[in-house]
Amino acid sequence: MKDNRISPIEKGIRVFDLSNPEKFDAYDRLYIGDDSCERLVPESTKLEAILMYARKNNKRISLLTSYYTDKGLKNLKIILGILNNSGSDIEVVINDIGVLKLLNSEYKNIIPVYGALSSSSFLHPYANFKSGCQGISSSERHLLAKEVFDFLIKNNFKRVEFDNITSIFLLADSFISKGINVSFHYPFTFLTSTRRCLFASRKSISSKFALLGCNKECLNYRLILVNRNLGHKIFVRGTAQYMRKKAKNNLSDICRDHGVDRLIRSKA
């Protein structure tokens, strides 16, 4: 058994501000930012306050990043500059190849992590164990190509994040055996992302085709979508849509058994 399977699991939580810091006591790592919307990049003052809190309370920091237009990238660069000068164990979770290029060229102190939005292409969120058929087991059917690992290793990814519990059963081992650590976000599994904000268009469905202005309505509302035929609810957070995929057994045990060394909790 590998070392990381017996070491304790690092616990992380998604954080937007420091309004209730006592909530973070039980966690080792704070995940800031958002991985679905470029407009939810933390402001530099807020970031500095979180960094100070993390230093005082011995917490580690990861920045979640989304996909960015050039305008969004300019805002992100300010944050990356601060993080690059704030210590050696700061991670940035990447879901855009442009951000990867930036990190590898300009912000070399930051550790790149392959994000859950991107890694969701490794295994479909609806995939299950039954999807193995025609005499092929599902783990064999979903076995990743060698070239995928080559890409990750060549681009300095030491960690990959998942939010689909089936990925832990079917894929985690193959990453760990290649020296890539695995994190798991719960309880939401990513389904899709849009740039047409569902929160902003809630009052004016007729203008649903428009790319609407942002007042960060997503921070004040939660959105749950229901259609009986779908078989599950859709949870909308920022511009991303998620489903809830529950594990049958204790999540920590599953993760420990499969070598996952970090669990990140996200709020609805």
Added chain:
Amino acid sequence: MKITAPINKVTETKALIEAGADELYCGVYHDKWYSIEGRPNAKPSSRSSLKSFAELQEIIKISGTYNIPVFITLNAAYNQKQSFELIKEDLKKAVDCNVSGFVVASIPLLREIRKISKDKPLILSTMANCFNSEAVSYYKDLGVSRIVLPRDLTISELANLRDELKAKKIDMPLESFVLNLTCRNVNGYCRYHGNKYHPASKVLSVRILRKIRGLLAYSPPKFYLNKISVIFKKYRDYNEKIQPCLLKYKANFISCKDKSKEKVFPFWIGEPYQAICAACSIFYLREFGIEYLKIIGRWLPTKVKIQDLTFISSLRNILNERSMDFDEFFKKGQENYRKTYGRNCKLSECHYASFIQNKLNPDNER
């Protein structure tokens, strides 16, 4: 500006070229793809693609007489070992067919193509989510010779990207969608797109079982075996068409402050319409130096594809003939839309509706 048109039948090649296509693109969905994880290209349904490489060769032969290039779309993710091995086989077959180039989204596949074929143009698919100039620079280093921009970029963001590329001295031809933009979600990140495990398929499986039971009762064995395989193929295509984004939802907006609920019904997360149009954007795309206009709709009937090509090439010709302002171009565009499709264009089917509205009525700008 060149027009890139979709094709999924050999018989439509000549008609599409004569209607104004400067380039053709297609996918090949052969039988082997049914038995493994993954699919040969971004289109979930096999009816959007050719059935064999023989058909591709035929199209290349016909288009060759008109000097029109044919590109093959290999723009799925191919993360699984099985699908990567199979796409490598397809890649070799496509090279043997003398295809003009490849539309690709996967970085490992880009590298693989460069090993097999060093000189063929590589077009980066919209599935690769290339939103910014840093990403363009990354892909340029990998040998990409053109980039299909995400349909989610606004016109001002397109302009911004072009400016950034100029400032960084990155010379990269860009391609933008102009017609039949049906999807509201970011394509490369969307897991509704082309899934095989959709829960709504349970409803369908009952229908399938009934069909099979019927065949077992009334048909001789050899006949029903063939029939069953046909039904399963149809079922798979049908199953893939039912995307969660096309369903109608009950939406509950829950306030984080007072937990009050606001219900909205019906609530759409996708486009219930099929033909979202961005044709008027051609005016600005030309200004920004975007060289290629892409028409979506491999699955559409030949008649519609010809209409689409006629419409887009008419707009391009208007701009090439003489200079004009946007108002005049917009009116001409509406007129040509009416002539081509026999109905008026609607703002509700406009991809850049708010931008167009603001341009036409600058006083209303938010």
